[in-house]
Amino acid sequence: MKHLTFLLLCAAFMGLAFTNPASNAVVVYKVDTNTSTVKWTAAKVTGKHFGKVPIKVGTLEMNKSKLVGASFEVNMAALTVEDGGGNERLRGHLTNDDFFATDKHPTASFKATKVTAKDKVGNYTVVGNMVIKNLTKSITFDANIKSEGGKVMGTAVIKLDRTDYDIKFRSGKFFPDLGDKLIYDEFELEVSLVAAK
Numbered sequence: 001m002k003h004l005t006f007l008l009l010c011a012a013f014m015g016l017a018f019t020n021p022a023s024n025a026v027v028v029y030k031v032d033t034n035t036s037t038v039k040w041t042a043a044k045v046t047g048k049h050f051g052k053v054p055i056k057v058g059t060l061e062m063n064k065s066k067l068v069g070a071s072f073e074v075n076m077a078a079l080t081v082e083d084g085g086g087n088e089r090l091r092g093h094l095t096n097d098d099f100f101a102t103d104k105h106p107t108a109s110f111k112a113t114k115v116t117a118k119d120k121v122g123n124y125t126v127v128g129n130m131v132i133k134n135l136t137k138s139i140t141f142d143a144n145i146k147s148e149g150g151k152v153m154g155t156a157v158i159k160l161d162r163t164d165y166d167i168k169f170r171s172g173k174f175f176p177d178l179g180d181k182l183i184y185d186e187f188e189l190e191v192s193l194v195a196a197k
Contacts, residue, residue, distance in 0.1 A: 024063060025063070026061050026062070026063050026068055026069070027061070027062050027063075027197065028059050028060075028061050028197075029059065029060045029061070029062060029151075029152045029195035029196055029197055030057075030058070030059060030195055030196065030197075031055060031057065031058030031059060031060065031072060031193050031194065031195045032194045032195065032196065033054070033055045033056065033057070033058070035194045036055050036058065036072075036192060036193045036194050036195075037052055037055070037190075037191075037192045038052060038053045038054075038055060038072075038074055038189055038190070038191050038192075039051070039052050039189070039190040039192075040052070040053060040079070040187060040188065040189055040190075041187065041188045041190070042162075042183070042184070042187040042188075043183075043184045043186075043187075044170075044181075044182060044183040044184060045179070045180045045181070045182045045183075045184075046180050048083070049081060049083050049090060050081075050082060050083050051079060051080040051081040051082045051083070051087075051091075052079070052080050052082065053074040053075065053076060053078070053079045053080075053108075053189075054074060054075045054078045054079075055072055055073070055074055055075075055193075056073045056074060056075050056107065057072070057073050058070075058071060058072030058073065058193055058195070059071050059072075059195065060145070060152050060154055060193060060195045062147075062152060065147055066117060067115050067117075067124055067143070067145045067154070068115055069112050069115060070110075070111075070112045070115070070126065070128070070143075070154065070193075071109070071110060071111040071112065071128075072109065072110055072191070072193065073107050073108070073109040073110075074107065074108050074109070075106065075107060076095070076100050076102045076105065076106055076107055076108050076132075077095060077102040077103075077106040077107075079091065079094060079095065079100075079102075081094070098167075098169040099162075099167055099169060100132070100133065100167070101133060104133075105132070105133045105134055108130070108131060108132045108133075109130075109131045110128055110129065110130050110131070110139075110158075111128050111129055112126050112127065112128035113127055113128045113129060113138070114126070114127040114128070115127075118142070122144050122145045122146055123142065123143075123144055124142070124143045124144070124145060125140065125141075125142060125143075126140070126141055126142070126143050126156070127139070127140045130158075130160065132160075132165040133165050133166060133167070135164070135165045135166060137160075137164045137165065139158065139160065141156050141157065141158045141159070142156065142157075143155065143156035144156070150196060150197070151194055151195065151196045152194075152195045152196070153192075153193065153194050153195075154191070154192075154193040154195070155191065155192050155193075156190075156191045157188060157189070157190055157191075158188070158189040158190075158191060159186055159187075159188050159189075160186065160187055160188075160189065161185050161186055162185055162186075162187055163185050169183065170182060170183040171183065171185050172184075172185070173185060
C-alpha cells in the first residue's frame with residue numbers, strides 16, 4: 001500500500017512539473033498613453049480630414065510572446081483635427097450632436113473577445129466590441145504585435161461605419177442627392193499602442 005501511495009505521489013509531482021501552470025500565465029502590459037496614438041481619418045466627396053484621439057487607458061495581454069487580449073479607451077471630448085485651416089470649427093462640429101455628442105458620451109472603447117494568430121511573426125486577427133456613443137458593435141481587424149526591450153508594440157488599422165453608431169449627418173444611406181456635400185460613412189482608426197509591464 002505504501003508503495004502504491006509513493007508511486008501515485010511521484011506521478012502527481014511529475015504531472016505538475018511537466019504541466020507547469022506558470023508557463024500559461026497571462027501577463028498584462030499597460031499602454032503608455034504618452035507614446036501611443038490613435039489617428040482618425042474621415043473622407044467626403046471634396047476631400048478628407050484627419051486628427052488624433054487621446055488614449056486614456058489600455059492593455060495588451062500576452063502569453064509569452066503571443067497576444068491573447070487587448071483593450072483601450074479614448075477621450076472623444078479631446079479629439080483633435082490636424083489637417084489644415086478651420087480645425088477648431090470642425091472639431092466643434094465633430095464633438096456636437098451631429099457626430100459624437102461628447103458632452104453625453106465623452107469616451108469610446110474597444111475590448112477584444114477573440115484573438116487568433118495568423119502566423120508566427122506577430123500577425124493576428126482580432127475580434128472585439130467597439131463602443132461609441134454607448135452603442136456596441138462587434139468588429140474584426142488585423143493587427144501586428146512586436147516585442148522589444150521589455151515592451152510590446154501593437155499596430156492596427158480599424159475601419160468603422162459611423163452609421164453603426166447613429167452618426168447619420170450627410171450620410172448617403174439616409175439623405176439622397178447630397179452631391180458634393182456627401183460625407184462617406186466609413187472612417188479609419190490607425191492605432192499604435194506601446195505597452196510595458
